[in-house]
Amino acid sequence: MFKQFVFLSINIFWFCQIQSANAQHDSALFEVVTSTEKASIIYDKHGSPLDSITAHLLASDIERVSGYLPKLITDLNLSSNNAIVIGNKQSALIQSFLGKDNSSNEWETYAIQVLEKPNSKIDKALVIAGSDARGTAYGVFSISEKIGVSPWYWWADVPPKKQKELVLKIENTQSKSPKVKYRGIFINDEDWGLQPWAKQTFEPETGDIGPKTYAKVFELLLRLRANSIWPAMHPSTKAFFHYPGNRKMAEKYEIVLGSSHAEPMLRNNVDEWEHDTMGDFNYFSNKKGVLDYWEDRVDEAKNVNGIYTLGMRGVHDSGMEGAKTTAGAATMLKDILKDQRALIKKHIGKPESVPQVFTVYKEVLDLYDYGLELPDDVTLMWTDDNYGYIRRLSNSEERKRSGGSGVYYHASYWGRPHDYLWLSTTHPALIREEMLKAYDTGADKIWILNVGDIKPAEYTMQFFMDLAFDPEKFREPASYKAHMLSFYQDIFGSVEGEKITAMRNAYYNLAWIRKPEFMGWSQTEPTRPTQVTEFSIKEENPARIATYQSLTAQVKKLSPTISKENQDAFFQLVSYPILGAAAMNKKYLYRDLQVYHHNTNEKEFEKYRDSVSFYHNKINELTDHYNQEIASGKWNAIMHRAPRGLPVFKLPDTTIETTNQTVETPKVEIYKAVADYDNASKFEKEFPKKLTGLGYTQNALQVASATATSKVDTTFKKNASLTYKFNFEEAIQKPQITITAIPNHPINGDQKLRLGIQIDKGDINLIDFKTSGRSETWKLNVLRNQARKSIELEELSAGKHTLTIYVIDPGVILDYFVITQSGNPIPYTLPKN
Ligand code: REL
Known part of the structure; x- marks a missing residue:
């Protein structure tokens, strides 16, 4: 578009x-x-x-x-x-x-x-x-x-x-060929939308996501110039091959059929592996059973236009059964790959000419790192960490592989530390940055987007497919805004489209700071801190409420001016996501105010309690409207008010929060990495680059290109550097300098995310934003969408100082830095200067 x-x-x-x-x-x-x-x-x-x-x-x-x-x-x-x-x-x-x-x-x-x-x-x-x-x-x-x-x-x-x-x-x-060869979606977590909707509303004759639904999905894919699908695979849905019409539909629409990282050889284990009759899904103890199961499918699907997922995980999204150690799993994986390719050879043809992928999702990356020898023609499919940050891309050696590489990327996720299955809020600026980085390191074989169950990920899907078709058109960091503008103007007209684009941008910017689904700080998330600062209650909270208030008012003002024919599209593409996100935010922000006034101001306490339930009900109301009112009931059961029933979707319990202590806001100095540097030296051409839309500043700073090498040099003489000058009226004892960055991962397996930090002519301190696996730091980072690293000093005297940041690894994207006294809390958001 x-x-x-x-x-x-x-x-x-x-x-x-x-x-x-x-x-x-x-x-x-x-x-x-x-x-x-x-x-x-x-x-x-x-x-x-x-x-x-x-x-x-x-x-x-x-x-x-x-x-x-x-x-x-x-x-x-x-x-x-x-x-x-x-x-x-x-x-x-x-x-x-x-x-x-x-x-x-x-x-x-x-x-x-x-x-x-x-x-x-x-x-x-x-x-x-x-x-x-x-x-x-x-x-x-x-x-x-x-x-x-x-x-x-x-x-x-x-x-x-x-x-x-x-x-x-x-x-x-x-026309020219698309730059990325296979471009498609993964229908995942369909239990709360696509499946009940297909069952009750669109395809009751099948009672499931069947050929009629897939025909519509395939038509959409082709209209978006995409070509591939990983079909729905949850327990609520029968396997894709269960309904012969599904396969025929894929053949007729020329859609390339693949399967998720957990489903090798086009199988859907959740539905098709019957433990009682087939035994354990375990290659150590039941090799013949598993191999026969795979062979049946390869034989059945031999005429399908397919991409074979190789390897083996558990029945669903879990590690390989029977493997006691990483070494054991890696050794077994080698045999599994050999056996799977032998099946392909037997039933289809030379494995070198059949598309195959090996997806390094979750623990499989550890197996790959252990030294797995992947046949050269197999496409190495890198993945994000489920939160939009690609865990790893090809280094110079991996780039030489004939199978090339691709990316499996999430716009929706079920799992820990927290799901985001409800609204689609991944910032297009982030998708642009991550996928261009992938493209620049050679990942142009296959891009698959986990779209949840398509709605309400419409715009994200359009954006991803256009990006995949020609990433070169998105070289400019702000190009995503032009794309969004074009999308909404084509649908709603030039004036309305411009207003909607501004609103959608604000929606993504707010969700960068915290996704609506993460507002509860509950159950699967790190719990909300018991200390609440005056700043958070008196400034951050009202500011965020006011922004959502204003967005809500803009939707309400624009809505009656939208033509009658465009009303259903407006509700689906604009009102529901924006008003839904606003209601979820207000429910929790008012909850915090209610808790704050507990025991001190009964009137305020009651007022906020009422607001909390008002916004809780608002989500129900909006969702009912989606399912029952719009498009004459066409979308009945497509939208869920509480996917997976997580606590965040419930009416918050305020009693457990009343032990919160409020502390005064400590003095902080904040500098934006973008806007505030005084000098930048020895950077490659076009860097440092301001990435519009990224970070809390919405202007994070990319320090090097994706293919640049790390510069490890103890003298730091050749490293690029940024300097910031600042002045203190009073000395600070025990100061702490905290650098914030985008919570991404090193570009490839050879790198880290290091910076050298120097105050005045002092020692250069190394910091590294790299997180390991699914560590607590990584969880915190992805939920607040920010990485932080601090260094502590003895003293900063009154007067002028210089902070120098030396670039070591290319992947770092700087946001801002904060100087405060050691041990003092750092505000969640950026205070307005
Ligand atoms: O997002 C993923 O790729 C996986 O977590 C999924 O394969 C899996 O079905 C998940 O949604 C639920 O278990």
Whole structure:
């Protein structure tokens, strides 16, 4: 949805231009529907079934916009007027229009051309010719978008832009291959949305996420120019292969089928591994049972367009059964990989020519690090830490592997230290930064986004797929804002789109500081500190309430100005996530105020208690509206008010919190790494780079490119450095300098996240933001979305000082630093200076 097309509306005509890197500037008008012209659609009856599907979808799209349903033709002799011709470049049909095609082996590209009088039967042809079936589909859907049908017309009820007459201005185009080969989603944690909705509302005949639902998912993927799926896999859902229609649908839509990190060989263990009859899912004690189980699937799926997940974990998201040590698991894994590839060879063909991935999720990274020898042609699939920070990417040796690498990334997560299954709040600026880093280190084979169950991750999914298609378009740190603006303006119009983009940006910025799902500080999270500072109660809390208050007011003001047709889309894409996040925040922020006034001010206490239950009920109200009111009940059961019933979704219990002590706010000095440095020396070109949207300052500072090397040099003479000058009126005894950064991980396995910190001409102290595994520090970091490291000094005298920060490892992204007295609490957020 990047501003790829320029729409100009003149009277009743739509004139559209395709801009592509190697477009010839040769344009023509093509009348699809006018008072005198009604184009038909010709597709290749010998072509891929997807050609027929997309031809029919295009016809429906034209009808959605103009009210006219074009005739669909497979016999060239029948046409006499304007025709849209759809097919593969190598087909006889397309070659009869465009002549012989000499390009070979292009991946997912398409050409679009307008031809005058191409033959005696056709006045004018708009030819969409793909290098392969998906290439053709992407070409067709580019026309759908141009006539005003959003990829989200069905999944978010974005209304088509009605036009009685449709005339397209087409520039002859040859598109380029996507930069990332496999791009797709993982439907995960469907238990609270997609599954109950499919069961009760959309596909009751199957009672599950079945072929009818998958057809809609696959259509959406193609409209987003994606190509792959890891299907739903939780206990509430039957295995993808359980319904033969699912597989057939994937074949017809040419969607590449994979499976999650826990489900090797296209199996879905939760549903398919029957412990009572098959024994333990244990390669040590039940090798034959497990191998037969895998072989059955490879045989069944041999004609599927598949990507095989190799390796073995537990039945679901857990470590390998039967392995007592990392060494034992790693040794067994080597045999497992050999056996799995032998199955592929037996049933499909040379393993080197079948796409396979090895996903280093959670404990599997330890096995890989232990020294696992991965066959060179297997794609190494790196993963984030479930919270949007990629744990590791390829070093220079790994980059040489023929299988290349990819990334499995979360926009939704079930698990510890805390889920975020409800609202989709991962900041697009973070996705941009992490995925570009992946791309720059060679991860261009496969990108899979865990979208939870699609809604309400619509925008995130669109963003991720556009980024995967061409990361080069997102080089500018602020490019995500332009993308968002384009997305909302295309749907809601230019003025409304601009306002919505500002609101959505604020929504992501607020969730950076704390996600709505983490507001409870409860159960699976580190508990809320018992000491509450005056600053937190008197400044942070009201400031955050006020920002959400203002966002709520903006939604309420804009909502009645949105057209009737756009109301359902507005509720799904704007109101529900923003008002939901606001209600969840206010519920907890008022809870804190209620607790604060306990025993001191009964009136205030009661007022806040009422607010807490008001906002608790507000979430129920909004969710009921989503499920029952909008789009005439189409989305009944898709939205859950309390996924997994975690404490954060309950009415907070205030009695347990009343022991909070309030302490005075200590004096702190805060400096923004971005804005406040006085000098930057020896940085590579374009660095240090301000990353808009990242960090508490929303302007964190990237110190080096992703492929830079670490500079370990005890003299620090060659290291890049930043200096900050400051002045104290009074001396500080026992000062503590705390540096905050984005809680990311070293770029590759050879690096750390070190900085050298020096005050004046003193010693250089090393700090390292690297966290180990799922340590307590890592948990704290991902929940507050910030890493902190402190150094302590004896004294800082009154007068002028210089802080120098030396760059050692390239991955560090600095946010701000705080000088306070040792032992004093540091505010959660940045005080306004
Ligand atoms: O997010 C993940 O990749 C895993 O945690 C999932 O595979 C798993 O199904 C999880 O949602 C629940 O157990």
